Amino acid sequence: DPAVGRVLAERWPGFTPRLRAAVLPVLLARPERARALLDQVEAGVIRRTELDSTQLDFLMNHRDAALRARAIRLLAGAVAGDRAAVVEKFRPALSLSGEAGRGRKIFVERCASCHRLGGEGFALGPDLVSVRNAGKEKMLVNILDPSREVLPQYLAYEVETRDGESLLGVLVQETEAQVTLRQAYGRDVVVPRANIATMQSRGKSLMADGLEEGLGPQDLADLLEFIGSAP
Template structure:
C-alpha cells in the first residue's frame, strides 16, 4: 500500500468499540522505527484521540524503540490523560523508563500537576540520585579550593573529551559544545562530568541499531527523515540507516557520555580541565 493509503487507513482505526482494543495494538506497532515519520505521527495522533486505558501502556511498551522527536510527542500524549500519567509514573518507578529520559519541560508539568498525588510522586522520582555518584561528587568538592592549570587542562581535554565535544574550535559535535557551559558553576560541571546520567537532553541518549543484514551500530540520533535515521558515534562519524533496513532500534536509557571518568581525572586533573573549559 502507498503511504497515502496507509495514512487514510490509520485515521479509521479505533473508531468502532468492538475493534478498539485490537486497533490500539495495531497503532502501537506502527510507532516502530521501521515506519516513516509521517505514518508514525498519524498513528500517534489517532492514539491520542482514543480514550482507552490500554493506550498508555501501548505507548510505553514501545518506548525504547522511539527516536528523540517521537519520544517528545509520546510524552506530551501521555500527559494528556490522568490515567496515562499514572502509567508513565509507574514506568519510571519500575525502571522501565529512566527519570533522565523525561525532558525538563515534561518533568516540570508533572511537578506542577493539578493532582497532589501526581506532584508528590513526581517529586520523589525526579529527586532520586545515585547515592554512589552523589558521594563521589561530594568527594570532588575539593576542586573549589584547588588552583587549576589551563595548559594541563588543554592536554586533558584533547585526551579525554575531544572525541565527542567541541571547545575553542577543536573536537567533534557529538555532545554539547563545552563553550556553552563555561560559565556554569563548578558544582554543575562536576555533576555533568561525574554523573552524566543524572540529567541530560534527550538528544544525547545513546541508541543501538541492528540492521536486517546483522550490523550493529551505536550512537546518538543526529537526524531523522521520513525514511531514514542518522546515528552519530562517539568519534563523530555519521551513519545513515534506511528505516526499511532497520531490524531493531533501542535506547540504552543512558547518555552517550560515559560514567567512570573519575578513574582518569583525579581532583587536580578535574581542576585543570575546568580551568581550560572556563578560560
C-alpha cells in the same frame, strides 16, 4: 569474515585513541566480534574503562545469553556504581586553583572525541561553551555523572539491523527513509529504515561514566579551569 573481530581486537595495543573509537563500534556490531572484544578484556589488553556507559550497558544486556552472562562477569565492576559518591570524592576540585594548560591536555585526551571547545574537538555532545555558564559545580557533576541529566538530543540510541548488526550513537537526523547516528570523532552512520529491526534509547548519555579514572581532584580543577577560560 569471522576473523575480523579477532584481528582487530588483537591489534588493539597499536591503535591510537581515535582509531580505537572507530574500531569499538565494529567490534560491537556482531556477536562473534563482541566475543573477541571480551577475550581481550579478559586478557587485560582492552581496559573495561575504555568502553563508554552505553557500550557497557549494551554488552551486559546483549541478546545473546552466553555473551551477556560473560559481559556481566567481566564488566559489572568497570565503573563505580555510586556516581553521587564519586562527585563528593572530587568536590575538593572546586576549591583548588586550576591550571588551564594542564586542563587542555586532559580535554584533548579524554573529551575532544565528543565535545568542541575553543576550536578543538568534535560535536557529538554539547558544545562546552554553552554549558560552562552553569558554573564549575554543575560542570563537575556533568563530567562525573553524565547520565544524571541528559537533554533528549544527546541520548544514546541502539539500532539493531535486519542483517544482524548492532549500532550505537546519538540520533542526529531522521527522515521517512533513514536515520543518522553520530559516534565519536564525528563519525556519522546512515541506516535505511527498511533495514532497521529495532531502535531504542536506554535513557543514558553516550558519554562514559568513569572519566575520572586515573585522575585526582587537582586534575579535575585543571580541566574545569580550561573549560571555563578557553576562548
